[in-house]
Amino acid sequence: MKHKLKMILRQVWARFLYHTGLHILLGKLMPxxxxxxxxxxxxxxxxxxxxxxxxxxxxxxxxxxxxxxxxxxxxxxxxxxxxxxxxxxxxxxxxxxxxxxxxxxxxxxxxxxxxxxxxxxxxxxxxxxxxxLNWTHKFFWLLARMDHKQLVERYLAHSQDPLAKQRLAEVLAAGGDLNYTLKKVLKYEADQADVEASLTAAFVEAGGDEPALCRELxxxxxxxxxxxxxxxxxxxxxxxxxxxxxxxxxxxxxxxxxxxxxxxxxxxxxxxxxxxxxxxxxxxxxxxxxxxxxxxxxxxxxxxxxxxxxxxxxxxxxxxxxxxxxxxxMATELCGGFELLRKFGLDLSE
Ligand SMILES: [Zn+2]
Missing domain, CATH: 3.20.20.370 (Glycoside hydrolase/deacetylase)
Known part of the structure; x- marks a missing residue:
């Protein structure tokens, strides 16, 4: 509720400054x-x-x-x-x-x-x-060719990291926003060398050419x-x-x-x-x-x-x-509109 109220206030304040043109004046007045x-x-x-x-x-x-x-x-x-x-x-x-x-x-x-x-x-x-390339690109490249479930299956076939395997199986079973949770597990919980190796293996298996993709991207x-x-x-x-x-x-x-x-x-x-x-x-x-x-x-x-x-x-x-x-x-951030409110203890900038 608190977050929702903050989001509403953020919109009202920013629209007010922007549509009245006050953001231009405030931008000149703020440090x-x-x-x-x-x-x-x-x-x-x-x-x-x-x-x-x-x-x-x-x-x-x-x-x-x-x-x-x-x-x-x-x-x-x-x-x-x-x-x-x-x-x-x-x-x-x-x-x-x-x-x-x-x-x-x-x-x-x-x-x-x-x-x-x-x-x-x-x-x-x-x-x-x-x-x-770092693994995130192989991850996105694979997702352009298969869904999250297929990607996890390919990952599990190559991974040697028992913790990551267990967590990914849990993530699949739980459903929800797979994109977010998968990235979270791979980024913060899994062994990074294993993530690189497993995604590289899945990438190659799907026909990926790393030097070619690297040069293009x-x-x-x-x-x-x-x-x-x-x-x-x-x-x-x-x-x-x-x-x-x-x-x-x-x-x-x-x-x-x-x-x-x-x-x-x-x-x-x-x-x-x-x-x-x-x-x-x-x-x-x-x-x-x-x-x-x-x-x-x-x-x-x-x-x-x-x-x-x-x-x-x-x-x-x-x-x-x-x-x-x-x-x-953006105009409100640039003119110092959120900074001004922060001085009064109200942080609406994110
Ligand atoms: Zn970066």
């Missing part, structure tokens, strides 16, 4: 902010099998760039954070894209270049290096260099895109600094980092320590909100958006 909108892909033939909530249509994105650009400066995350520290200029909005998908070069860059804008692409380094280092030359900031997002909190401190260090080293070797060391998956349970103090010691100035989460000078740079807020994210809610 300088950097709001980060984030996604993974611009809808493109290369990412057709990825879920809709990972993508945004090119035309929709253009509308956002043009509309929000009237009142705020579009910046990269790195530039935005520097400008916040110097307290210069108007409030800012940044677009970030996670992982390093191929469409970022073919579909995103032309939209940015047409407007002379920058963005930040956080790169997971292994796909750019080794023609190898992800950027190469040459592509990343072309993005960078086009004015896009490249950030760190680890080597393998594993859940950092599932690793010990040394393992986290390897993941974070390994990604930074690949950026430094191919291009230049980056100042911006994003935690894989980005929820607060996906990383911990060891992760932030690793991020700092690898030379990054900021680390971004996937918790919605806006950022000010006083935001902890190791936990920048970012809002995961897709084609269904309403304009009035």
């Amino acid at each position: 300088q902010r950097l709001t980060i909108l984030t996604s993974h892909c611009v809808t493109h033939k290369t990412n057709a099998f990825l879920p809709q909530d990972m993508k945004i249509e090119g035309r929709r994105l253009e509308a956002l760039l043009d509309s929000f650009g009237k009142h705020y400066d579009w910046v990269s995350v790195g530039d935005g954070w520097s400008r916040l520290q110097s307290a210069q200029g108007r409030s800012m909005v940044a677009l970030s894209m996670d992982d390093g998908y191929h469409d970022n070069l073919e579909a995103l860059l032309p939209l940015l270049q047409k407007r002379g804008l920058s963005a930040t692409v956080y790169l997971e380094s292994r796909p750019l290096d080794g023609q190898s 992800y950027l190469s280092w040459d592509d990343a260099k072309a993005l960078h030359a086009g004015g896009v900031e490249l950030g760190g997002h680890t080597v393998h895109h594993w859940v950092l909190s599932g690793l010990d401190a040394a393992g986290q260090q390897q993941e974070v600094s390994g990604g930074q080293q690949r950026l430094a070797t191919q291009l230049e060391a980056s100042r911006s980092f994003a935690y894989p998956f980005g929820r607060h349970w996906d990383w911990n103090q060891d992760s932030s320590d690793a991020v700092r010691s690898a030379g990054f100035a900021t680390a971004a989460t996937t918790h919605a909100g806006t950022n000010t000078r006083s935001t902890d740079p190791m936990r920048l807020s970012r809002w995961m958006i897709d084609d269904n994210t309403p304009m009035h809610l």
Whole structure:
């Protein structure tokens, strides 16, 4: 009930600010902010099998760039954070894209270049290096060819992890939102090496070609260099895109600094980092320590909100958006409308 009331208040407040035009005035009155909108892909033939909530249509994105650009400066995350520290200029909005998908070069860059804008692409380094994908892509690729039940059956045929086998059998028997529960078990409960091995076996069995899929779906280092030359900031997002909190401190260090080293070797060391998956349970103090010691100035989460000078740079807020994210809610976050209520103890931003 409390959550429902919060959702109603959130809608009423955002619609009021947006449709009266007050969001423009409030945006000028509130202290300088950097709001980060984030996604993974611009809808493109290369990412057709990825879920809709990972993508945004090119035309929709253009509308956002043009509309929000009237009142705020579009910046990269790195530039935005520097400008916040110097307290210069108007409030800012940044677009970030996670992982390093191929469409970022073919579909995103032309939209940015047409407007002379920058963005930040956080790169997971292994796909750019080794023609190898993390398991989530094999999971989505398989789901484009079979239903959840068939996928679990194929998984169980290959898995050697008794705990995961037991949990997946329970999930199947319980029904409900299989997509959500399956991902949860695979991400947080199962042995990660077994998840990789089992999904790879199921993927190959179904005719999947990992290097070919990797080349189609992800950027190469040459592509990343072309993005960078086009004015896009490249950030760190680890080597393998594993859940950092599932690793010990040394393992986290390897993941974070390994990604930074690949950026430094191919291009230049980056100042911006994003935690894989980005929820607060996906990383911990060891992760932030690793991020700092690898030379990054900021680390971004996937918790919605806006950022000010006083935001902890190791936990920048970012809002995961897709084609269904309403304009009035985004406009309210950007103008500081949710931030204002937070000052009065009312948090409606997520
Ligand atoms: Zn990611």
